[in-house]
Amino acid sequence: MARRNSDGDIDESELDVRAPERAAVGVNGITVALRRSVEQMGVARTARTLPLLNQRDGFDCPGCAWPDPREEEGDSRKAAEFCENGAKAVAEEATRRTVDADFFRTHPIDRLAEHTDYWLGQQGRLTQPVIRREGDTHYRPVDWDEAFRVVADKLREIGAEHTAFYTSGRASNEAAFCYQLLARSLGTNNLPDCSNMCHESSGTALNETIGVGKGSVSLSDVENADLVVVMGQNPGTNHPRMLSSLERVKQRGGRIIAVNPLPETGLMRFRNPQRVRGVLGPGTRLADEFAQIRIGGDLALFKALGALLLRAEDEEPGTVLDRSFVEEHTSGFAEYAAQARDVDWAEVERLTGLERPRIERIARMFAESRGTVVCWAMGITQHRQAVATIREIVNVQLLRGMIGKPGAGVCPVRGHSNVQGDRTMGIWERMPASFLSALDEEFGLEVPRESGWDTVETLRAMHEGKCRAFVGLGGNFAAATPDSAATERALRGCELTVQVSTKLNRSHVVPGRTALILPTLGRTERDRQHSGEQFVTVEDSMSVVHTSRGRLEPCSPHLLSEVAIISRLARALLGERHPVPWAEFERDYDRIRDHIAAVVPGCDDYNRRVREPDGFVLPHPPRDRRSFPTATGRANFTVNVPHAIHVPEGRLLLQSLRSHDQYNTTVYGLSDRYRGVENGRRVVLVNREDLAELGFEDGQLVDLVSEWADGSGELQHRRAEGFRLVAYSTPRGCAAAYYPEVNPLVPLDSVAEGSNTPVSKAVVVRLEHR
């Protein structure tokens, strides 16, 4: 049990550090999942809910975006796969705890702001709309009509060009389509989303190199690969069902390479919870090769791998490269090859922390593989050179023709369960002109063409007074974004903040002058409208679109669905005579899907096809027929130059990551079991030799101070207080701590080149004794 202080908040003095676990899941995983579920939902609700997770007629797990097995791919696994963190995600949403009018009456907003995100989330589900009017100290109940009237009046006064419409990746396709249509009907493309902080770098790099900003593999490609490379990803915690796929790779004789600064338990060994022998036996060894890379070293690694593959081809022509693929389908090979063979090995070893023989061994594994899939997540995308790194991964895959054939490809593993679908539906500040024209044509509108703000630009616009209203469709903007202190000031400075949410979080307690919390149905709940019970649709990380249908009674009779909230807000803002049939959208989600079919590429006949038992797969020309819709009409090789991250003497490079017991800013509990951290979250993992050299000891309490040189060369300092040092296996000079506790340290201007994603995985910090 997590220790809490007298009012149920975290008591960090109870922190306990033990040895990391050696295998993922097993009995512990099952026990924890059931205990948490019963704590939050009770026995009956647990028994009714968990078996529906990821079932055909059930609901899509609100956890990660890893795909479900499909019959079409010859998969006989029809039963729901057990997933510890999926169960926790459901328990968090389907909890019986609720926040009511009394709660808001007895808790002034300022007092709420003193609590941790953990405490806020544990108070339970939001049950009725509340408003804080200008000057008020408390949120107070408001009825829905009045809520929409206030929001509409304010937004009209402020103007869409001064408003940001943020989305988190849980919104359904239907809600997302309506939401972007509302923003654009009002005249803005200001549609920042969580993806700006997540896989934006993947989208940018893949669009440029292969012409589609999404992964090119199916689940069966991963499971049938000869070689799977898992980079900058901790699937044991964040995509637990991926471990079943990795186990299949091993059972079929394939190999796995893990590239990570940390020896994450889930990359090493897996005790499969779907089988008794899996749970009780020794488990399956996963990574054949664990490359304990320095933070930010991946670009240098892939440059070296490319060079070694070219050399091997030079030595034995015709044995390593896929010449016909390169000739037929790619562009820029000559320029790439001309610079690729020059490798400064001393530099590579310094940037990666890996020795040459190990990199040569990895290159041989690439050369021998007939099908290679490279998977990656936040350890790759949240770096200054993230886009260049992913382009370099593509280079290496192109050399051997590893795109558009079975068992091979590129696999950015998405985070939020529908973050990919939201993009497909138009949640993006820079949707292509073709999409915008399709909207105009379908609805008789004239939507704006100029780009809107992404997440970082929204924050800058708030600081400059240009963004004066914030509307959030889910998520927790205040805690998820960088530079928390400045972000909180920015939100408080807004004239209006509107949060459509299921649970209380930090964003609610740093309100704009007028602030509303609009409570909404979760995935697990029944969604009844005038035409009957509705389902929604979602898209997973491998472009499979399918339905999701909630089965639980809503936690309160006062909740509206996300679609209903958007539709009613649109009517309050745009009037009943607007060309978009908002009222019909709320009545019957099929009407929304009819329009999705007409507007969104690949979604023809949407209403029929989503009703197929396993849904349908969106087209992906590189995957489907090696056709590359880039500017050159071919897959593009690119030239990328790694730059060392400057870390001054006595400083460390800090990455921020997720514990095993959280979902982004939602903290489920205080047990990061796999890493051996229990009962607390304010820890910083540091290499033991660095601790000694810097004059610190394991267990000491420190402040973290980040250092960032702004445009004029002036050094900015940001501080986060009270972290316990934990000696841990991480490369020299590298450290790790949990997100969102360290977000105050991330400078707003520290962003990935080309994608504007905050650099959450490489913050220069110094430790200070307390």
Ligand SMILES: Nc1nc2c(c(=O)[nH]1)N[C@H]1C(S)=C(S)[C@@H](COP(=O)(O)OP(=O)(O)OC[C@H]3O[C@@H](n4cnc5c(=O)[nH]c(N)nc54)[C@H](O)[C@@H]3O)O[C@H]1N2
């Ligand atoms: N239970 C649970 N599931 C989740 C989430 C959650 O919070 N909880 N979040 C969801 C979301 S939105 C997302 S985006 C995904 C996130 O999934 P992940 O990307 O797995 O999440 P992180 O915890 O940020 O882990 C980053 C990993 O990258 C490694 N890393 C850091 N820097 C580097 C580097 O420079 N190079 C390399 N090679 N590795 C590096 C870290 O050691 C760590 O293992 O998970 C999704 N699923």
Ligand SMILES: Nc1nc2c(c(=O)[nH]1)N[C@H]1C(S)=C(S)[C@@H](COP(=O)(O)OP(=O)(O)OC[C@H]3O[C@@H](n4cnc5c(=O)[nH]c(N)nc54)[C@H](O)[C@@H]3O)O[C@H]1N2
């Ligand atoms: N330092 C650092 N910062 C990071 C990251 C990192 O690794 N390090 N990761 C980044 C990444 S990858 C991401 S994706 C972002 C995440 O950023 P967000 O998506 O903004 O944050 P979440 O914590 O996922 O949002 C949680 C809130 O969503 C609401 N919610 C949950 N379910 C629903 C629903 O069904 N409907 C509605 N309307 N609301 C719902 C609840 O109120 C809950 O409090 O954070 C980013 N920030």
Ligand SMILES: [Mo]
């Ligand atoms: Mo994410």
